[in-house]
Amino acid sequence: xxxxxxxxxxxxxxxxxxxxxxxxxxxxxxxxxxxxxxxxxxxxxxxxxxxxxxxxxxxxxxxxxxxxxxxxxxxxxxxxxxxxxxxxxxxxxxxxxxxxxxxxxxxxxxxxxxxxxxx
Amino acid sequence: xxxxxxxxxxxxxxxxxxxxxxxxxxxxxxxxxxxxxxxxxxxxxxxxxxxxxxxxxxxxxxxxxxxxxxxxxxxxxxxxxxxxxxxxxxxxxxxxxxxxxxxxxxxxxxxxxxxxxxxxxxxxxxxxxxxxxxxxxxxxxxxxxxxxxxxxxxxxxxxxxxxxxxxxxxxxxxxxxxxxxxxxxxxxxxxxxxxxxxxxxxxxxxxxxxxxxxxxxxxxxxxxxxxxxxxxxxxxxxxxxxxxxxxxxxxxxxxxxxxxxxxxxxxxxxxxxxxxxxxxxxxxxxxxxxxxxxxxxxxxxxxxxxxxxxxxxxxxxxxxxxxxxxxxxxxxxxxxxxxxxxxxxxxxxxxxxxxxxxxxxxxxx
Numbered sequence: 378x379x380x381x382x383x384x385x386x387x388x389x390x391x392x393x394x395x396x397x398x399x400x401x402x403x404x405x406x407x408x409x410x411x412x413x414x415x416x417x418x419x420x421x422x423x424x425x426x427x428x429x430x431x432x433x434x435x436x437x438x439x440x441x442x443x444x445x446x447x448x449x450x451x452x453x454x455x456x457x458x459x460x461x462x463x464x465x466x467x468x469x470x471x472x473x474x475x476x477x478x479x480x481x482x483x484x485x486x487x488x489x490x491x492x493x494x495x496x
Numbered sequence: 497x498x499x500x501x502x503x504x505x506x507x508x509x510x511x512x513x514x515x516x517x518x519x520x521x522x523x524x525x526x527x528x529x530x531x532x533x534x535x536x537x538x539x540x541x542x543x544x545x546x547x548x549x550x551x552x553x554x555x556x557x558x559x560x561x562x563x564x565x566x567x568x569x570x571x572x573x574x575x576x577x578x579x580x581x582x583x584x585x586x587x588x589x590x591x592x593x594x595x596x597x598x599x600x601x602x603x604x605x606x607x608x609x610x611x612x613x614x615x616x617x618x619x620x621x622x623x624x625x626x627x628x629x630x631x632x633x634x635x636x637x638x639x640x641x642x643x644x645x646x647x648x649x650x651x652x653x654x655x656x657x658x659x660x661x662x663x664x665x666x667x668x669x670x671x672x673x674x675x676x677x678x679x680x681x682x683x684x685x686x687x688x689x690x691x692x693x694x695x696x697x698x699x700x701x702x703x704x705x706x707x708x709x710x711x712x713x714x715x716x717x718x719x720x721x722x723x724x725x726x727x728x729x730x731x732x733x734x735x736x737x738x739x740x741x742x743x744x745x746x747x748x749x750x751x752x753x754x755x756x757x758x759x760x761x762x763x764x765x766x767x768x769x770x771x772x773x774x775x776x777x778x779x780x781x782x783x784x785x786x787x788x789x790x791x792x793x794x795x796x797x798x799x800x801x802x803x804x805x806x807x808x809x810x811x812x813x814x815x816x817x818x819x820x821x822x823x824x825x826x827x828x829x830x831x832x833x834x835x836x837x838x839x840x841x842x843x844x845x846x847x848x849x850x851x852x853x854x855x856x857x858x859x860x861x
Contacts (some may be wrong), residue, residue, distance in 0.1 A: 383606060387515065390607070390608070390609040391515075391519065391522070394518075397518055400514065401514055404510050404514060408511070430508075430557040433508065433556075433557070434508045434509050437509045437512055437605070438509040438511040438512060440584070440605065441509070
């Protein structure tokens, strides 16, 4: 669900600045809540075009912070949006499971930060 | 201290922008950010000389990486700014397309700061070399334009042959001084002194202007080197700096052309009450040629007996006479038709010299 190696590498890339990683997580939580909402709405409306943009951004941001499961689901949804068809078991699973996975990922990120210690 | 280098980070994800900006800061770069290609183009066009590098996400809403790159390459003001594509591993095919479109390099997410550093430095180095090259080319263009302007301006003051010398490599040697056989033609006006006394200065300058224009055209047509104008006196020589095998004939033909063109001018002046006549002295001989004068004001000139002889002949010439020295005459006997004037005693020359007056040329040009 959360690839801690990605987070560790990210922290190393900013000279071990956990405070900066905390800022990133805050930005991620704030921005991705709106993305998950937009994805839910697009799926509910069966609007493939409206699905592409939030799914793409969520895929990319989630991967940066090691939230690989969310990123993978977002990739499936982005591809579905681009193909114009939201049918298929995989797409439906991703759409239904996304919010729960995202909540779990943000909790895991908070937990990782708590363990990593305050800046 | 110089301003830090500014990079533009273009990515639809704020998280990704924050990471890149932070990593660039670690490399000493400042960053501007854009959420999509359209915003990026606006920023680039507003700051074409500030932004030195673009980190561009391939897949973005609004305007994607391809379209942004294409728009940049079509805009002369920003096409030189290097672009490093940033993509997910699964988007490598797109990266190839971007490089074909003119991207400098690429990075894959997640971004390794050391690879980022290497790519950024390589791109900036290439850009700075390119900028230097451009700057150098512009300087060169400006310099060439200045030289051309100076050459053009110089050609208005000097005879074209001398202007050519000044701006040529072999010119320096010729300017330094050399000896050569030349033909000198001295021309001046009979009656000019009394004309100068009675005419208004404006009137005199007007008459001189018409006369010099006519003379100048004839000199240019015949390839003469103008040494100087001194009031009504005009000294021209041939066979230097550009060698002319037919230098004597050229001088004689020029003098005849001047005499013919002088007639209508003299007629017009006559109507205004001025009596002016035209006389020429032509001599051939060796002279020393080169730069004459002093630092700040040099002329290209000729020194030698031939110059004195031509000048004396010119003073002796009656209106409409073209007096030819014996040596000059002997060199073009079959071309020129003359009448003997006799042996003239000339000031500063010990023995009387045989002189002819040119009537015309046997085979007109």
